[in-house]
Amino acid sequence: MAHLLHTPFLPSTSSTTLRRSSASSGSRRPPPSAGVVRAKIREIFMPALSSTMTEGKIVSWVKSEGDKLSKGESVVVVESDKADMDVETFYDGYLAAIMVDEGGVAAVGAPIALLAENEDEIEQAKSKAQSPSSSSSSSSAPAPPPAAAAAVEAQPDKAPAKAVAAAPAVTSTHPASEGGQRVVASPYAKKLAKELKVELGRIVGTGPLGRIVAKDVEAFAASGAAAAAPTAATVAPVASKSGGGVELGSVVPFTTMQSAVSRNMVESLGVPTFRVGYTITTDALDALYKKIKSKGVTMTALLAKATSLALVKHPVINSSCRDGTFTLSNLGMFGVDRFDAILPPGTGAIMAVGSSQPTVVATKDGRIGMKNQMQVNVTADHRVIYGADLAQFLQTLSQIIEDPKDLTF
Numbered sequence: 001m002a003h004l005l006h007t008p009f010l011p012s013t014s015s016t017t018l019r020r021s022s023a024s025s026g027s028r029r030p031p032p033s034a035g036v037v038r039a040k041i042r043e044i045f046m047p048a049l050s051s052t053m054t055e056g057k058i059v060s061w062v063k064s065e066g067d068k069l070s071k072g073e074s075v076v077v078v079e080s081d082k083a084d085m086d087v088e089t090f091y092d093g094y095l096a097a098i099m100v101d102e103g104g105v106a107a108v109g110a111p112i113a114l115l116a117e118n119e120d121e122i123e124q125a126k127s128k129a130q131s132p133s134s135s136s137s138s139s140s141a142p143a144p145p146p147a148a149a150a151a152v153e154a155q156p157d158k159a160p161a162k163a164v165a166a167a168p169a170v171t172s173t174h175p176a177s178e179g180g181q182r183v184v185a186s187p188y189a190k191k192l193a194k195e196l197k198v199e200l201g202r203i204v205g206t207g208p209l210g211r212i213v214a215k216d217v218e219a220f221a222a223s224g225a226a227a228a229a230p231t232a233a234t235v236a237p238v239a240s241k242s243g244g245g246v247e248l249g250s251v252v253p254f255t256t257m258q259s260a261v262s263r264n265m266v267e268s269l270g271v272p273t274f275r276v277g278y279t280i281t282t283d284a285l286d287a288l289y290k291k292i293k294s295k296g297v298t299m300t301a302l303l304a305k306a307t308s309l310a311l312v313k314h315p316v317i318n319s320s321c322r323d324g325t326f327t328l329s330n331l332g333m334f335g336v337d338r339f340d341a342i343l344p345p346g347t348g349a350i351m352a353v354g355s356s357q358p359t360v361v362a363t364k365d366g367r368i369g370m371k372n373q374m375q376v377n378v379t380a381d382h383r384v385i386y387g388a389d390l391a392q393f394l395q396t397l398s399q400i401i402e403d404p405k406d407l408t409f
Helices: 002-006 015-026 121-127 146-154 162-166 187-196 214-223 230-237 256-268 284-297 299-313 387-402 404-408
Strands: 039-045 055-061 074-079 084-088 093-098 103-107 109-117 273-280 324-329 349-353 358-363 368-381
Touching: 002 368, 015 358, 039 121, 055 256, 074 109, 074 187, 084 187, 093 121, 109 121, 187 214, 284 299, 284 368, 284 387, 284 404, 299 324, 299 404, 349 387, 387 404
Parallel strands: 324 349
Antiparallel strands: 039 109, 055 074, 055 103, 074 084, 093 109, 273 368, 349 368, 358 368
């Protein structure tokens, strides 16, 4: 299809007529017609970042309109039903027009921006973006809240860009910190903050739900406020908000991920499931983890490998009615000793792993001893997996974890 970008579309005439006119015209060329494709303006589409993704939300634009882009360079951060991911461009050119603003939602495959091959085509791309056919694709962007709309109408002589630039401020606990424990920021904003040596915990985000985006970091660094101490005037507004940066009593729309989770959980209620629990001694696994923890290996990674080795020996447990197969859910790092997980639609089984805790047990010689044990509970689709198969799988998994010599290969 790429060759069509260089092919002039002429009115329907016979091939004989075309050859005759070409021969008689010499070096002259026919005047350009409306059907000739000259400008190389490409559309940047909302990508499918997962097999279940149907729409994505623009978290932040890494580049601005008019910026020159190189192939493989990050352009935008998109929130899918799984996580936030940087989206790269496949072509060199210029970001001519942004069609879906930050916070806007677009369906997978819908155009979110236009890429021009050279600077001369930027204006043409902007005109195309403002055409009715293009504007309909970006109509999914959320409208501003009533309070914000009223403010714009009351002060029409002030540019919105100036109001946005003044938004970042210094505060001891910013709205996106969730009680000061976790900073919610786009991947590019985190990278930029590290380069500029800016502390994210002191920046107020202007993205969706108080998320910190790249322009917040840039504005904070440019203002020279990184070394300033927080004042009572800046801390006071935060007191009226909850730990997640949302005012109490307000209605907050679901994020893309929350919407996907909600749909999947409701759909899972139609699957006939059953649950099997098992207690596994983890002394050897805990000892192995302490040895290799310094190399960056997590307990979840060890559990994932142990599960994979057990699934190889019990392939029926790795089956499903559609395209997902087995899921591992670990809450042990939060001190949870046991829980049941809801089976995602299309998945054959999901295993819920609790924390490893010291437990008083009876040894084989009849004595009382102390061992570290963890509880695992598997929820399975009874249409494809049966109780005996799942019990054998858990026995194998227990043997691998209690003798984890194969986990380091």
